[in-house]
Amino acid sequence: MTKKSIKCRVNGVNREYFVDVRSSLMDLLRGPAGLDSIKHGCDVGECGACTVLINGRPFNSCIYLAVWAEGKEIVTLEGVTNPDGSLSDIQQAFVDEGAVQCGICTPGFIMASIPIINQETPSTREEIRRQISGNLCRCTGYQKIVDAIEKTQKKRIAEKKKG
Amino acid sequence: MYDFNALYEANTLQEALELKATYPHALLLAGGSDILIKLRDGKYTGCDLISIYTLDELRGVELLDDGTIVIKPLTSFTDVAQNPILLKYVPTLCEAVEQIGAPQVRNIGTIGGNICNGVTSADSATTLKAYDAMLVIESQKGKRILPYLEFNLGPGKVDLKEDEILTAITISKESYNATYGHYIKYAKRKAMDIATLGCSVNVTLSGDKSKIERLRIAFGVAAPIPVRGINTEKETQGHPVNAELLNLIRERVLDDVTPRDSWRASKEFRLHLIQELAVRATREAIIKGGGSIDD
Numbered sequence: 001m002t003k004k005s006i007k008c009r010v011n012g013v014n015r016e017y018f019v020d021v022r023s024s025l026m027d028l029l030r031g032p033a034g035l036d037s038i039k040h041g042c043d044v045g046e047c048g049a050c051t052v053l054i055n056g057r058p059f060n061s062c063i064y065l066a067v068w069a070e071g072k073e074i075v076t077l078e079g080v081t082n083p084d085g086s087l088s089d090i091q092q093a094f095v096d097e098g099a100v101q102c103g104i105c106t107p108g109f110i111m112a113s114i115p116i117i118n119q120e121t122p123s124t125r126e127e128i129r130r131q132i133s134g135n136l137c138r139c140t141g142y143q144k145i146v147d148a149i150e151k152t153q154k155k156r157i158a159e160k161k162k163g
Numbered sequence: 164m165y166d167f168n169a170l171y172e173a174n175t176l177q178e179a180l181e182l183k184a185t186y187p188h189a190l191l192l193a194g195g196s197d198i199l200i201k202l203r204d205g206k207y208t209g210c211d212l213i214s215i216y217t218l219d220e221l222r223g224v225e226l227l228d229d230g231t232i233v234i235k236p237l238t239s240f241t242d243v244a245q246n247p248i249l250l251k252y253v254p255t256l257c258e259a260v261e262q263i264g265a266p267q268v269r270n271i272g273t274i275g276g277n278i279c280n281g282v283t284s285a286d287s288a289t290t291l292k293a294y295d296a297m298l299v300i301e302s303q304k305g306k307r308i309l310p311y312l313e314f315n316l317g318p319g320k321v322d323l324k325e326d327e328i329l330t331a332i333t334i335s336k337e338s339y340n341a342t343y344g345h346y347i348k349y350a351k352r353k354a355m356d357i358a359t360l361g362c363s364v365n366v367t368l369s370g371d372k373s374k375i376e377r378l379r380i381a382f383g384v385a386a387p388i389p390v391r392g393i394n395t396e397k398e399t400q401g402h403p404v405n406a407e408l409l410n411l412i413r414e415r416v417l418d419d420v421t422p423r424d425s426w427r428a429s430k431e432f433r434l435h436l437i438q439e440l441a442v443r444a445t446r447e448a449i450i451k452g453g454g455s456i457d458d
């Protein structure tokens with residue numbers, strides 16, 4: 001078994017981990033990093049429950065080698081929550097809109113929605129659906145998830161305009 | 164934990180070529196969205212891997228002085244779709260890769276990985292074939308350049324020797340200049356689906372837009388490998404842009420394909436799609452090229 005040391009930034013903090021080279025990024029994040037917002041779903045890149053941001057873009061951490069994280073900037077749901085532990089706007093919107101039922105898909109959906117809610121221009125519902133098409137939800141029927149993302153995006157764009 | 168045996172990580176292309184020469188049996192890992200999933204399935208248990216994913220020298224798109232477009236193989240689908248050079252000269256390729264999977268898949272999947280897999284459904288393959296892309300293939304012994312049209316040897320089999328690596332995909336200026344294309348993917352779902360059929364057409368029209376100077380058409384899942392519609396192309400050369408052209412295409416494409424039954428669709432349905440998509444993609448390509456056509 002070969003082990004390797006990996007340096008990366010996780011949720012804004014520089015970290016170093018010593019991992020088995022056969023680990024996926026999900027193994028690293030749920031294991032040594034202790035971040036269990038990442039959900040272990042299908043393991044084959046189909047469901048999006050393990051979505052994290054790598055250098056700002058969503059990736060499925062179950063089909064990404066942990067060693068590839070070297071030098072990368074990784075953000076998980078723990079890094080989306082406000083520093084004082086309270087819910088961020090997108091998380092609160094999921095609660096308010098009823099976009100959470102069993103909740104296993106929620107962290108993945110929120111991570112996939114980050115690039116959408118940070119856009120400068122509003123998306124159509126169809127565009128939002130396309131951007132969350134790599135995430136599956138067996139409970140909500142998606143409408144309320146799209147509602148939560150749409151609402152947060154609108155709110156952020158309005159806030160930016162106000163300056 | 165993936166159950167592979169050894170992981171060799173290349174830090175430069177030179178190292179990658181050395182590793183491939185030393186461990187010819189090892190699988191080359193580009194983005195891994197195929198190999199890592201098959202590992203989970205137990206298909207490659209105990210294999211050795213050479214990772215080239217972090218080789219930034221194999222990433223990006225360039226425009227050479229003579230107008231040749233060079234796409235490095237590790238460029239992700241997301242980067243292909245957003246690349247300003249490709250959007251300007253070969254937007255059809257950007258539109259085609261936009262239809263792959265979902266954002267997560269387009270972020271990890273690479274264009275080189277997609278074509279080296281050798282599957283007939285690869286969304287980038289049909290358009291690259293329709294634009295006569297060339298492949299640059301390297302080993303420690305040297306470099307060779309091969310038309311992409313000759314690369315697929317059979318389902319999942321490509322002309323890459325054990326010590327070789329694809330290092331660039333090129334499209335010549337002659338191939339994209341004044342040429343307009345359109346890609347249609349027919350699939351059951353809007354996202355995260357493999358094409359039931361893919362069709363990419365591009366046309367070069369005469370100056371007054373009344374005639375076809377060149378028409379190229381390629382299909383995915385219409386044969387065991389992505390194929391060009393050679394017969395159709397020959398017969399449409401110089402043809403006036405009119406309804407008859409579309410009828411001709413509808414007939415001729417049947418000589419260019421050999422689809423089969425699969426759980427996704429029957430052979431008959433695929434033949435129907437081949438005719439219909441060929442006509443629709445041609446019409447769109449002609450319209451993009453400034454021509455007009457009604458049928």
Ligand code: FES
Pocket residue numbers: 039040041042043044045046047048049050051060061062063
């Ligand atoms: S657990 Fe990673 S996509 Fe399903």
Ligand code: FES
Pocket residue numbers: 099100101102103104105106136137138139140
């Ligand atoms: S809330 Fe249960 S899977 Fe989405």
